[in-house]
Amino acid sequence: MKYRKITAVILAVATAICAAGCNGNDNSGTSSSGDATSSGSGDSSMTSDNTTSGGNSGTAQAQFTFSQVAMGGGGFVSGVFATSEQGLYYARTDVGGAYRYNKDTQKWESMSYDISEEDRGLLGIDGLAFGEKDPNKVYMLAGTEYFSNGKTCLLYSDDYGKTWNRTELTDMITAHGNGMGRGNGERIAVDPKNSDIVYVGGRTGGIIKSTDGGKTFTALDMGTKTTTSNGNGICSIIIDPKSGDDSACTTIYAAISRTQEENLYKSTDGGATWNPVADAPKGLYTQRMKYNGDGKIVITYASAEGPWNNNRIDGGVRTLNIADDTFTEINPAKKSFGDVVIDPSNPDRMVACTENIYVPQPNGQFGDEFYVTTDGGKNWTLLNEKMKMSDGGVEWISTASMHWCSSMAIDPNNTNKVMVVSGNGIFTCDNIWDESPEFYFFSKGIEETVPYDIISIPGGKLVSVIGDYDGFVQDSAEEYGMVHNSVAGSMSGLAVAAKATDIWVKCGGSESAAGFWYTLDAGKKWVNVTVSPLESGNVAYGGYVAVSADGKRFFWAPGNDSSIYYSDDQGKTWIKSEGGVGSKKIICDPVNPDYVYAASGGAFFYSEDGGKTFTQNMTLSVFAAARPVVAPGKEGVVYYPSMGLQVSTDNGKTFTRMDSLAACMAVGLGKGKTDSDPYTIFVWGKPTNDDSIGLYWSEDEGKTWSKVSDDQHQFGGPGNGYFVVGDMNKYGRVYMSTVGLGVVYGDLVQ
Incomplete structure (x- = not known):
């Protein structure tokens, strides 16, 4: 890759991962x-067809094939x-x-x-x-x-x-x-x-x-x-x-x-x-x-x-x-x-x-x-x-x-x-x-990006941000997309307005380049916001972004600052939010613009006034700035990886731990089998009846789990971006970040 400072992801939950060989x-x-x-095999065309996941496992092994998103x-x-x-x-x-x-x-x-x-x-x-x-x-x-x-x-x-x-x-x-x-x-x-x-x-x-x-x-x-x-x-x-x-x-x-x-x-x-x-x-x-x-x-x-x-x-x-x-x-x-x-x-x-x-x-x-x-x-x-x-x-x-x-x-x-x-x-x-x-x-099949975020827009495109080459917009994972026409270098955060899906925001940049961009037309034209939200006037860059469900309010937690900022005029002016200090991840409620959620390395926050002020949830123990996930089309349903998987149905005020998971470091939601079925849940973690960290999925809202990954398909884990994302348009498809294998995806064998 081009020269970059890559920081290892530090997991809060101690994960006992069975290493193959090297003793x-x-x-x-x-x-x-x-x-x-x-x-095991490194053959990218191999289908996982095991019936068990190995080790002390009571988890069924799902049948998935794997590839990498074609960038x-x-x-x-x-x-x-x-x-x-x-x-x-x-x-x-x-x-x-x-x-x-x-x-x-x-x-x-x-x-x-x-x-x-x-x-x-x-x-x-x-x-x-x-x-x-x-x-x-x-x-x-x-x-x-x-x-x-x-x-x-x-x-x-x-x-x-x-x-x-x-x-x-x-x-x-x-x-x-x-x-x-x-x-x-x-x-x-x-x-x-x-x-x-x-x-x-x-x-x-x-x-x-x-x-x-x-x-x-x-x-x-x-x-x-x-x-x-x-x-x-x-x-x-x-x-x-x-x-x-x-x-x-x-x-x-x-x-x-x-x-x-x-x-x-x-x-x-x-x-x-x-x-x-x-x-x-x-x-x-x-x-x-x-x-x-x-x-x-x-x-x-x-x-x-x-x-x-x-x-x-x-x-x-x-x-x-x-x-x-x-x-x-x-x-x-x-x-x-x-x-x-x-x-x-x-x-x-x-x-x-x-x-x-x-x-x-x-x-x-x-x-x-x-x-x-x-x-x-x-x-x-x-x-x-x-x-x-x-x-x-x-x-x-x-x-x-x-x-x-x-x-x-x-x-x-x-x-x-x-x-x-x-x-x-x-x-x-x-x-x-x-x-x-x-x-x-001559690189068909070689995917060596370092991905930081990807979003599957319901009824729309697949959008990503990566290191070095900005990001991509594509109709499907199998077909080469187009690089963002902003060509702004390395990006670290991405968000799409839930109810106005042509409005996207992203962040990245560096000490010498303003780091916030937005598009109002689904990526046809990106606008670089040059106004810095920092009180010092220094250039803000990196970090994470969010956008309200209606697309009217932008949020940014720059990587070189400890505060959250919001803008109601597309970045012409910025206002510092109260609370939420140290937040590294932000996400807006997909239905109600008044609710915004954020996470730092030691706290989970929620806002009831559109991100003007954030309140810390004092009942939830947080040990890492994992990314919260909201349920598509539902108000107030938040999934958060912390001491397993925590679920809130009241806008982040209270959480209930999902007993079926012993550990969860990343979570994502995807399309259900039919429109009447619940969305699928994908996690990087392990169920309570399994001792093997990996990629799992549930079709019954977390009551039972099947293993998606196996010994031959581990991909080095979720890497720098540390995300797991379900596809909102294709049942049984999941995306995962990696250290340098780009975005890998698995498809359910039906």
């Missing part, structure tokens, strides 16, 4: 072993890979797990649906590699510094990533899939002669080696400190495929993300001993290394580790002759370069891309440069003025560029085809050697 055994010496326990890319794909198998590609992302391309459906499919909430940090993929001769064997280095206590694991699969085993490596090395340098690579190298021999580099801890397919590891002594000041550590490993048949004679190069000292090391005995490569440039940061098939390694260099801090005019491309470790500059330009690919049938044909260099691209946006050579780098041709770009059927991408181009891949089965990553997805080109090659967006 390391303490072995003697330098060897570490993890229990190779299966964590189209949206986040940084940090690595892309083409294999020897026709049409088989892999991709890794910084906060949204990894994907495998399905040539039959022509769609990328997530391999990371099975990640539990406790292990959500494993959605940050810091390296990926596979067997050259058997690409069904996949290895991923997973971990995110600020999630899951910094847990680092090797995930390994022998069935194309449909099922995974894992070995915990936290005590040996660390990973940070969303850290600086996350586009470098790869930190994993698989011996091309034996796919069970794997080398893994850490941001700390140096290099470790496995000879049993990732089950156990031994630390390698490189004879140098490998922890770096930029936190990037070992940033790239490559194996000479022509080195001896005996793995003990394997030649390996490993780059360390540092300058002003030796930063490239070589081993000719399978990692037993290492020596610095004397002539490696000490003033540049290694980005990626590729073998050219002819005894040389092609290396890209930049002024910093990237992906966004290396745009100085410094860097380039060099070849390293393995025979004598001499370097030759073949720079297309003195700029920071992200990656290079080489035609496997002709080492003189190469494509190189810059990283974080902003120049005009064919669609009028600014992004990286692309170069081709057909003579081994003696001469390069800049493609930016020759190439074409298209959106690949995702209309909003026409306003975006190919940028942060840290990784490229060339298809060995079709050397006209190259793929390149971007801060918003993957682009590909099927005619790279033509005079006028055409790049097109």
Whole structure:
């Protein structure tokens, strides 16, 4: 994803979540072993058809299929890979797990649906590699510094990533899939002669080696400190495929993300001993290394580790002759370069891309440069003025560029085809050697946004707000929508007037940009409110918003303030509400404009005068600023997650705890089976007869529950947005936020 400060959600209710695998055994010496326990399938097309939810469960397992709301890319794909198998590609992302391309459906499919909430940090993929001769064997280095206590694991699969085993490596090395340098690579190298021999580099801890397919590891002594000041550590490993048949004679190069000292090391005995490569440039940061098939390694260099801090005019491309470790500059330009690919049938044909260099691209946006050579780098041709770009059927991408181009891949089965990553997805080109090659967006199935809110409007559209790319409006979850035409960056809050559903409000922004917007015509035109409600006059931004049922009063609790404000003139003037201090969530009654509800980290509030004053409910114990939910079309019915699920039928004055739930952290309501049936209730929590936290639903107003999620479909939990929302137009559909898998949705199998 683009650089952002992501704050972990702190749950008030202690949740005992069963983590799959990642339990390391303490072995003697330098060897570490993890229990190779299966964590289930990451196949996005799998249908949950279990009859029980596992563990001590008395809850029936519902049958749901799962997918992700079609927005189209949206986040940084940090690595892309083409294999020897026709049409088989892999991709890794910084906060949204990894994907495998399905040539039959022509769609990328997530391999990371099975990640539990406790292990959500494993959605940050810091390296990926596979067997050259058997690409069904996949290895991923997973971990995110600020999630899951910094847990680092090797995930390994022998069935194309449909099922995974894992070995915990936290005590040996660390990973940070969303850290600086996350586009470098790869930190994993698989011996091309034996796919069970794997080398893994850490941001700390140096290099470790496995000879049993990732089950156990031994630390390698490189004879140098490998922890770096930029936190990037070992940033790239490559194996000479022509080195001896005996793995003990394997030649390996490993780059360390540092300058002003030796930063490239070589081993000719399978990692037993290492020596610095004397002539490696000490003033540049290694980005990626590729073998050219002819005894040389092609290396890209930049002024910093990237992906966004290396745009100085410094860097380039060099070849390293393995025979004598001499370097030759073949720079297309003195700029920071992200990656290079080489035609496997002709080492003189190469494509190189810059990283974080902003120049005009064919669609009028600014992004990286692309170069081709057909003579081994003696001469390069800049493609930016020759190439074409298209959106690949995702209309909003026409306003975006190919940028942060840290990784490229060339298809060995079709050397006209190259793929390149971007801060918003993957682009590909099927005619790279033509005079006028055409790049097109190639991210169908990849959804890597960080969602903060979504609303299903009864009889209307699906509206969302997300990090980085504002939000989307779409007719259905299956069809690509249009990005909000405000294009205002990251949004944090969204609301729709219950009785005037063309009136929407949202908030976001930053310290330098006013953060409130509204539309009166269902998103056709957004208006940015520039008047700050803050008494200091400082810019207000972020937080949460609400709008009265009739659409006449706007509410805003800015993220950089502790008060609630309201406006009756569409933001021309603001008035501070009395009470409700510290509220992080606000929602208006769907029938009576006089009632407004709010929640802070320690209190629930209600207002009887249209939000002018708020009264704290002194009988309700609140431990987190969970989002209240109101019953559609009903006055005064409020659901609030706190010590289970609390329900009010008198406008928030009193609440009754729902005895059927032992825990509830998020709640949402959806359409009933028929117009005469009660609305469905979805929760992220657990019933009293179940010990498993997950997604559940009830069709009888909470008397009984069925489990929606299962071990194979956990999605890392509700992530940053921490919402569960039922669809108001389709019975049996539920939406849930995630850390980086966008908005996932489940459909009842009927």
